[in-house]
Amino acid sequence: xxxxxxxxxxxxxxxxxxxxxxxxxxxxxxxxxxxxxxxxxxxxxxxxxxxxxxxxxxxxxxxxxxxxxxxxxxxxxxxxxxxxxxxxxxxxxxxxxxxxxxxxxxxxxxxxxxxxxxxxxxxxxxxxxxxxxxxxxxxxxxxxxxxxxxxxxxxxxxxxxxxxxxxxxxxxxxxxxxxxxxxxxxxxxxxxxxxxxxxxxxxxxxxxxxxxxxxxxxxxxxxxxxxxxxxxxxxxxxxxxxxxxxxxxxxxxxxxxxxxxxxxxxxxxxxxxxxxxxxxxxxxxxxxxxxxxxxxxxxxxxxxxxxxxxxxxxxxxxxxxxxxxxxxxxxxxxxxxxxxxx
Amino acid sequence: xxxxxxxxxxxxxxxxxxxxxxxxxxxxxxxxxxxxxxxxxxxxxxxxxxxxxxxxxxxxxxxxxxxxxxxxxxxxxxxxxxxxxxxxxxxxxxxxxxxxxxxxxxxxxxxxxxxxxxxxxxxxxxxxxxxxxxxxxxxxxxxxxxxxxxxxxxxxxxxxxxxxxxxxxxxxxxxxxxxxxxxxxxxxxxxxxxxxxxxxxxxxxxxxxxxxxxxxxxxxxxxxxxxxxxxxxxxxxxxxxxxxxxxxxxxxxxxxxxxxxxxxxxxxxxxxxxxxxxxxxxxxxxxxxxxxxxxxxxxxxxxxxxxxxxxxxxxxxxxxxxxxxxxxxxxxxxxxxxxxxxxxxxxxxxxxxxxxxxxxxxxxxxxxxxxxx
Numbered sequence: 260x261x262x263x264x265x266x267x268x269x270x271x272x273x274x275x276x277x278x279x280x281x282x283x284x285x286x287x288x289x290x291x292x293x294x295x296x297x298x299x300x301x302x303x304x305x306x307x308x309x310x311x312x313x314x315x316x317x318x319x320x321x322x323x324x325x326x327x328x329x330x331x332x333x334x335x336x337x338x339x340x341x342x343x344x345x346x347x348x349x350x351x352x353x354x355x356x357x358x359x360x361x362x363x364x365x366x367x368x369x370x371x372x373x374x375x376x377x378x379x380x381x382x383x384x385x386x387x388x389x390x391x392x393x394x395x396x397x398x399x400x401x402x403x404x405x406x407x408x409x410x411x412x413x414x415x416x417x418x419x420x421x422x423x424x425x426x427x428x429x430x431x432x433x434x435x436x437x438x439x440x441x442x443x444x445x446x447x448x449x450x451x452x453x454x455x456x457x458x459x460x461x462x463x464x465x466x467x468x469x470x471x472x473x474x475x476x477x478x479x480x481x482x483x484x485x486x487x488x489x490x491x492x493x494x495x496x497x498x499x500x501x502x503x504x505x506x507x508x509x510x511x512x513x514x515x516x517x518x519x520x521x522x523x524x525x526x527x528x529x530x531x532x533x534x535x536x537x538x539x540x541x542x543x544x545x546x547x548x549x550x551x552x553x554x555x556x557x558x559x560x561x562x563x564x565x566x567x568x569x570x571x572x573x574x575x576x577x578x579x580x581x582x583x584x585x586x587x588x589x590x591x592x593x594x595x596x597x598x599x600x601x
Numbered sequence: 602x603x604x605x606x607x608x609x610x611x612x613x614x615x616x617x618x619x620x621x622x623x624x625x626x627x628x629x630x631x632x633x634x635x636x637x638x639x640x641x642x643x644x645x646x647x648x649x650x651x652x653x654x655x656x657x658x659x660x661x662x663x664x665x666x667x668x669x670x671x672x673x674x675x676x677x678x679x680x681x682x683x684x685x686x687x688x689x690x691x692x693x694x695x696x697x698x699x700x701x702x703x704x705x706x707x708x709x710x711x712x713x714x715x716x717x718x719x720x721x722x723x724x725x726x727x728x729x730x731x732x733x734x735x736x737x738x739x740x741x742x743x744x745x746x747x748x749x750x751x752x753x754x755x756x757x758x759x760x761x762x763x764x765x766x767x768x769x770x771x772x773x774x775x776x777x778x779x780x781x782x783x784x785x786x787x788x789x790x791x792x793x794x795x796x797x798x799x800x801x802x803x804x805x806x807x808x809x810x811x812x813x814x815x816x817x818x819x820x821x822x823x824x825x826x827x828x829x830x831x832x833x834x835x836x837x838x839x840x841x842x843x844x845x846x847x848x849x850x851x852x853x854x855x856x857x858x859x860x861x862x863x864x865x866x867x868x869x870x871x872x873x874x875x876x877x878x879x880x881x882x883x884x885x886x887x888x889x890x891x892x893x894x895x896x897x898x899x900x901x902x903x904x905x906x907x908x909x910x911x912x913x914x915x916x917x918x919x920x921x922x923x924x925x926x927x928x929x930x931x932x933x934x935x936x937x938x939x940x941x942x943x944x945x946x947x948x949x950x951x952x953x954x955x956x957x958x959x960x961x962x963x964x965x966x967x968x969x970x971x972x973x974x
Contacts, residue, residue, distance in 0.1 A: 260775060422883075426886060454775070454883075454887060456775075456778075456887050456888060457887070457888040458883070458886040458887045458888060459886055459888075460886060461854065464854075464855055467856070467875060470875055494668075494670075495670075497668075518857075
């Protein structure tokens with residue numbers, strides 16, 4: 260056990276699985292690390308964000324495939340390789356690039372098992388970074404997990420910390436279905452204790468990072484960290500919160516969410532994806548339908564406005580949920596007064 | 602400072618504890634308490650524990666409120682005679698808090714000792730080795746599904762003036778998950794290997810549950826290496842074993858299903874928190890951990906009964922202390938009946954299978970007294 264960054268935790272998961280299973284390969288733009296031009300330097304960068312550092316030198320060009328800048332071709336190739344026996348981990352770099360290869364994911368990989376009558380397996384992982392807060396502007400800052408969650412046949416994973424990232428990525432690689440694994444780009448340098456050994460965290464099982472009596476906060480990805488900050492601050496003011504990290508949006512651990520709402524009677528959902536048809540809307544519908552009688556106040560969503568992610572840092576900060584906005588939402592549901600019907 | 606005033610401060614229950622939450626006062630302001638009375642429940646990230654009054658007196662002030670999180674050493678209450686003036690108590694609190702916040706800044710670097718993973722004759726074992734002093738060292742051996750964290754409240758307390766080594770058995774915690782046959786013979790050979798690797802000729806073995814049976818097997822196979830035995834709710838002394846606990850511990854894969862299983866371990870069910878369940882789940886998620894547990898259970902609890910009877914070992918054992926919780930729901934305390942006269946048996950009331958956690962101060966005192974003889 261030692262402190263590892265989110266980046267190192269993901270690197271370690273890839274490395275351990277590549278050592279364990281020769282069928283695991285990685286492919287994508289610059290995953291071999293950047294060849295350093297004509298300088299002869301191999302693996303100069305370890306990928307665009309240093310996540311795949313050292314894998315090319317350990318596993319070689321047969322298993323670490325640098326691809327051309329053609330998402331449709333290499334995501335399609337990865338889906339085909341998965342269907343024929345390999346276990347590819349394809350890196351899409353920015354999840355915003357999914358526009359170039361959505362057919363391969365949505366109409367091919369996600370459908371193989373169903374349309375071949377259960378006879379085809381597609382053990383494919385697509386890794387990509389997502390999210391705002393990096394001043395990467397509108398085409399490189401989106402949180403597109405609702406898009407994938409919408410498509411049956413895909414599993415969607417959003418690790419909220421280094422420990423979570425390693426265990427969930429190993430689980431993803433060992434899973435026989437296509438998994439979309441979304442890394443928040445602002446979290447790559449976050450650190451915490453991560454075991455050196457391999458371990459797996461099952462999908463569809465939410466994690467409670469705080470447990471309280473007054474309000475349930477459901478948060479996704481980096482929002483879990485902000486929700487914890489808000490919960491700690493609220494605790495000192497006498498308001499105790501449960502914070503739920505669903506870990507995966509597909510499958511979604513509905514039972515844990517409903518159990519917690521039954522206990523607290525109040526729900527705040529924190530989701531940094533665009534607000535229409537996002538996870539906050541999905542969880543709101545679930546709770547409104549299944550736990551309406553438990554609610555003591557209307558559900559509150561802490562969500563961005565329905566606009567592209569702004570580039571200017573002051574506007575980007577205004578756009579994103581933060582701990583202060585979560586705190587205000589929790590206080591709003593706590594202060595809600597039920598008005599008697601006339 | 603006024604000598605008749607006793608500060609009640611946030612206790613340090615374990616090596617890693619840096620802060621604790623005042624979960625609840627058990628004594629009202631103005632009430633008279635004796636030394637040893639339960640004053641408050643203190644909740645740490647691991648477990649909730651009762652805090653016993655260090656002195657007799659009147660609880661004059663509850664400085665900390667219920668639910669408040671405070672650093673170790675911070676003032677939570679004030680004990681004094683009934684005739685000490687309120688002004689003196691206010692002055693005492695102000696002075697204490699001023700000195701404490703000044704001291705806290707200096708001691709910010711007080712990091713707890715970290716375990717290390719070492720090679721023991723080809724096996725990687727996680728070891729936490731602390732303390733120095735004359736006399737044979739202590740080796741702490743945890744039970745089925747446990748790890749060095751089971752000694753959180755004992756390790757430092759036993760290590761005053763003595764070297765004390767805790768380690769994770771193979772298959773457990775941060776050690777290799779290869780348990781070979783998973784038998785007592787196997788685990789006791791690992792104990793001897795550890796003593797060899799650390800250059801220890803003889804050690805006191807303090808052991809819990811299945812670890813107790815490992816310690817007894819070590820006495821049987823390598824009697825010259827064991828100075829004394831302090832066994833806490835040991836296996837090996839009777840046939841019964843709660844298989845609902847064993848099977849549940851192996852199969853439960855989420856907090857909700859694991860917490861009821863862990864509740865078998867303690868008398869006071871409120872002690873089992875989400876954090877404790879989460880630590881167990883983190884261990885069980887490691888590759889090979891659940892397979893190791895299955896192997897150990899198969900080797901030691903065949904057909905729902907304990908496989909090995911180690912009572913004969915106690916006929917010729919070195920000095921032995923046995924501590925058992927009267928309400929143990931895993932291994933019944935009746936297994937401590939009809940043992941040779943030379944063996945000291947202490948049955949603790951209102952205590953489950955984890956006396957070293959539930960009654961840590963009492964267990965530490967008894968073990969220290971036993972070793973002092």
